Amino acid sequence: MKVTKICCIGAGYVGGPTMAVIAKKNPNIKVTIVDINKARIDAWNDPDVSKLPIYEPGLAEIVKETRGKNLFFSTEIDKAINESEMIFISVNTPTKTYGKGKGMAADLKYVELCARNIAEVAKTDKIVVEKSTLPVRTAQAIKSILDNTGSNVNFEILSNPEFLAEGTAIQDLLNPDRVLIGGESKDAIESLANIYGSWVPQAQILRTNVWSSELSKLTANAFLAQRISSINAISELCEKTEANVDEVAKAIGMDSRIGPKFLKSSVGFGGSCFQKDILNLVYIARSYNLQAVADYWEQVIILNDHQKRRFADHLISTLYNTVSGKKIGFLGWAFKKDTNDTRESAAIYVADHLLNEQANIAVYDPKVSNEKIQSDLNYLNTRSEEENNKLVQATDTPYEALKDAHAVAIMTEWDEFKTYDWEKIYTEMKKPAFIFDGRNILNKSEMEKIGFEYSSIGQ
Numbered sequence: 359m360k361v362t363k364i365c366c367i368g369a370g371y372v373g374g375p376t377m378a379v380i381a382k383k384n385p386n387i388k389v390t391i392v393d394i395n396k397a398r399i400d401a402w403n404d405p406d407v408s409k410l411p412i413y414e415p416g417l418a419e420i421v422k423e424t425r426g427k428n429l430f431f432s433t434e435i436d437k438a439i440n441e442s443e444m445i446f447i448s449v450n451t452p453t454k455t456y457g458k459g460k461g462m463a464a465d466l467k468y469v470e471l472c473a474r475n476i477a478e479v480a481k482t483d484k485i486v487v488e489k490s491t492l493p494v495r496t497a498q499a500i501k502s503i504l505d506n507t508g509s510n511v512n513f514e515i516l517s518n519p520e521f522l523a524e525g526t527a528i529q530d531l532l533n534p535d536r537v538l539i540g541g542e543s544k545d546a547i548e549s550l551a552n553i554y555g556s557w558v559p560q561a562q563i564l565r566t567n568v569w570s571s572e573l574s575k576l577t578a579n580a581f582l583a584q585r586i587s588s589i590n591a592i593s594e595l596c597e598k599t600e601a602n603v604d605e606v607a608k609a610i611g612m613d614s615r616i617g618p619k620f621l622k623s624s625v626g627f628g629g630s631c632f633q634k635d636i637l638n639l640v641y642i643a644r645s646y647n648l649q650a651v652a653d654y655w656e657q658v659i660i661l662n663d664h665q666k667r668r669f670a671d672h673l674i675s676t677l678y679n680t681v682s683g684k685k686i687g688f689l690g691w692a693f694k695k696d697t698n699d700t701r702e703s704a705a706i707y708v709a710d711h712l713l714n715e716q717a718n719i720a721v722y723d724p725k726v727s728n729e730k731i732q733s734d735l736n737y738l739n740t741r742s743e744e745e746n747n748k749l750v751q752a753t754d755t756p757y758e759a760l761k762d763a764h765a766v767a768i769m770t771e772w773d774e775f776k777t778y779d780w781e782k783i784y785t786e787m788k789k790p791a792f793i794f795d796g797r798n799i800l801n802k803s804e805m806e807k808i809g810f811e812y813s814s815i816g817q
């Protein structure tokens with residue numbers, strides 16, 4: 359099928375950047391991104407591209423170049439579905455918070471709503487592409503919904519999981535390691551492969567069956583997260599043995615069979631994907647009664663929770679076993695640098711633990727607002743909104759967050775944190791002035807020379 363019009367349902371972290379790049383590389387294809395969230399669509403349409411709802415290096419430039427030419431953002435979902443030959447489903451698939459599979463399974467209600475919406479309004483044949491991360495065999499459910507509409511419309515389902523990482527989304531999309539397309543219909547697969555083919559070499563476009571494609575996405579995230587939990591497990595052993603986790607990571611990473619990436623020990627991984635997708639994998643394994651498989655992958659999450667918890671516990675015990683009434687300055691709230699996304703950020707859980715001990719927290723993050731921080735904490739439901747608001751406040755500058763603080767906790771690896779005037783920060787903090795570097799980004803001997811009591815992960 360020759361594709362001239364594409365619709366993407368879901369204008370989020372995946373839908374926005376992915377479609378912007380497809381539009382840039384395929385000027386002859388009209389790409390419309392739709393969403394039920396009007397405020398989000400309005401933000402995507404803001405003439406001032408610094409106000410786009412998602413911050414990703416390089417994204418604003420591409421949106422500026424393509425928007426209004428062949429890239430459109432709209433809330434007119436039915437219209438966009440109807441006029442397009444290919445429809446991407448790129449809606450959120452969070453962990454279920456209710457009912458069967460609560461806390462483990464992926465909540466597929468938004469995906470199902472999209473399938474029903476497409477089934478209801480489509481008058482011509484469509485290729486429906488699963489862009490969201492989905493449990494293996496979801497395509498079967500989508501096909502069943504689409505095929506039972508009673509219309510004569512033919513639907514082909516493809517799985518095309520997205521592997522971009524936030525903060526580097528545009529680079530990842532422009533130079534992907536691979537593009538994965540799973541499907542039954544060769545025609546449909548090639549229609550999608552052609553779109554990517556405008557900038558991705560065909561050899562890097564992998565064609566598989568639908569189930570392999572769906573499962574590969576969950577597996578890739580499980581393997582990546584497993585490396586972080588593995589090195590974080592070693593970090594705790596390093597702290598007991600005077601080994602240095604960064605040295606260990608370098609030494610093992612030079613083995614070409616292991617490789618150097620994803621071996622950075624930290625306060626724990628965050629983000630909207632790793633935990634959700636592994637929990638989902640564990641749930642799927644259990645649903646097939648594969649207990650050993652489920653237990654194996656569950657350890658990745660258990661270790662990650664342990665890492666966040668022990669960071670907070672170490673901070674408390676170092677501050678003479680109490681943080682009650684003490685000001686702790688957080689540098690960073692986002693789950694990694696170069697993004698404004700805070701979903702599942704380690705900072706949220708470390709803060710929550712310290713707040714249970716009655717700490718006062720001042721946060722500086724270059725891209726995260728006080729409003730977002732409050733809503734992240736309120737979502738946990740650990741204490742009242744008033745209390746969160748009283749105990750935690752974001753500041754406009756890092757120096758305000760750290761003035762009179764007993765300790766600095768570095769939660770995100772933003773590059774600018776390394777360039778601060780640490781002498782000034784030291785002078786303005788309470789003494790002894792402690793640094794807990796959850797990302798190992800500062801130089802230990804330099805910090806100690808200034809006078810800080812410095813501790814990091816795995817050193």
Ligand SMILES: NC(=O)c1ccc[n+]([C@@H]2O[C@H](COP(=O)([O-])OP(=O)(O)OC[C@H]3O[C@@H](n4cnc5c(N)ncnc54)[C@H](O)[C@@H]3O)[C@@H](O)[C@H]2O)c1
Pocket residue numbers: 367368369370371372373392393394395398435448449450451468471472489490491492520521522523524630631
């Ligand atoms: N964030 C990432 O880095 C990343 C990377 C790869 C894959 N994924 C996967 O991609 C999917 C989307 O993730 P995201 O981070 O972009 O989510 P997101 O929450 O940022 O965006 C999803 C959007 O879908 C919209 N939506 C939900 N139901 C809708 C409906 N019925 N009709 C129209 N719009 C609807 C929401 O309003 C929201 O704006 C998830 O399955 C996720 O696991 C995410």
Ligand SMILES: O=c1ccn([C@@H]2O[C@H](COP(=O)(O)OP(=O)(O)O[C@H]3O[C@H](CO)[C@@H](O)[C@H](O)[C@H]3O)[C@@H](O)[C@H]2O)c(=O)[nH]1
Pocket residue numbers: 491520521522523524525579582586619620621622623624625626627628629630631632693694695
């Ligand atoms: O060596 C490392 C690498 C990462 N992290 C942390 O791990 C989390 C996730 O980082 P990253 O994977 O870079 O970002 P995500 O945007 O969550 O991307 C992951 O999740 C996406 C959603 O499924 C996938 O598309 C990507 O391929 C996959 O990398 C962050 O908190 C990082 O700080 C570490 O602690 N150590």
